[in-house]
Amino acid sequence: MYELYLAPSTAGFAPHALLREIGADFSLRFLDVEAAEHKRPEYLRLNPLGKIPVLLVDGRPVAETGAILMLLAERHPDAALAPAVNTAARQDYLQWMLFLANTLHAGLIPYFYPARYTADPEGADGVKRGAERLAGQWFAHVEEAFSDGRPYLLGETLSAADFYLFMLARWGRHFEAKLSSQPRLGEFMQRMFTRPSIRDAFAAEGTTENFF
Ligand SMILES: N[C@@H](CCC(=O)N[C@@H](CS)C(=O)NCC(=O)O)C(=O)O
Structure with missing residues (x-):
């Protein structure tokens, strides 16, 4: 189960769309950027840099958009969203x-x-x-x-x-x-x-x- 922390039109968009493309089971947690929710201690515990997005993978946080995308593609090989290793x-x-x-x-x-x-x-x-x-x-x-x-x-x-x-x-x-x-x-x-x-x-x- 995935939980994606994001805000509209931010770097959360690509992981968000990819989760949908894969057909994964996920939920969205929208952050209130105006209220600096991404700088609060609860969020900083997930990403100490206070950057959006963060993906929870079975409760474990991963940050950095590129890493999230590559991880998702790798965890769902049936979706064929990353070429096989050594090709x-x-x-x-x-x-x-x-x-x-x-x-x-x-x-x-x-x-x-x-x-x-x-x-x-x-x-x-x-x-x-x-x-x-x-x-x-x-x-x-x-x-x-x-x-x-x-x-x-x-x-x-x-x-x-x-x-x-x-x-x-x-x-x-x-x-x-x-x-x-x-x-x-x-x-x-x-x-x-x-x-x-x-x-x-x-x-x-x-x-x-x-x-x-
Ligand atoms: N290197 C990070 C950058 C993420 C990033 O800068 N996200 C923006 C939103 S698009 C953000 O969190 N901005 C708030 C801030 O920098 O205070 C990644 O690839 O995820």
Whole structure:
């Protein structure tokens, strides 16, 4: 049994949608971010860094979005959301998952919390613009990967990486330079959006805002 701590449209979205895609037995625990519920001692006991999301696996907490996604894919091999160990596809999967976690996700954080990344009281806007510029380059790298017409990040087969990418690319809807202008990424987003798991996750999170 899984219990996912999340807040709407945060990094909890990808694990949330993946749980639905797998058809796992889970419950959702929505945190009140305005009330800083994720900084309270009860939550810090689950994740001392106070970051969302956390997944309880039979009561044991796991944090870090990429780790949660990989763990879920691994625990549910029948859902075939991660290539088998020692295959060429696994190599690509690991590379994309780490790129999404280490580069794209980590690089988007300064966009959303720019003041944390500067000691200059006037510097937040510059940090935000710089983060958007870098993210634009990384999304261009993703667009390039899709240039061979592949439907999913790994090729013909859907994987956990697609849920991660979908979530991160959706955050780009705030950018001045819209990601929807990247045609292949746009097609990917539409393709993912048709999945019941994604639509149901949006509905459960109460998200009505444009998804991309
Ligand atoms: N490295 C973490 C980052 C998670 C993260 O930054 N989550 C955001 C919500 S999207 C959060 O908890 N923000 C609250 C804060 O940083 O105070 C992960 O991959 O899960």
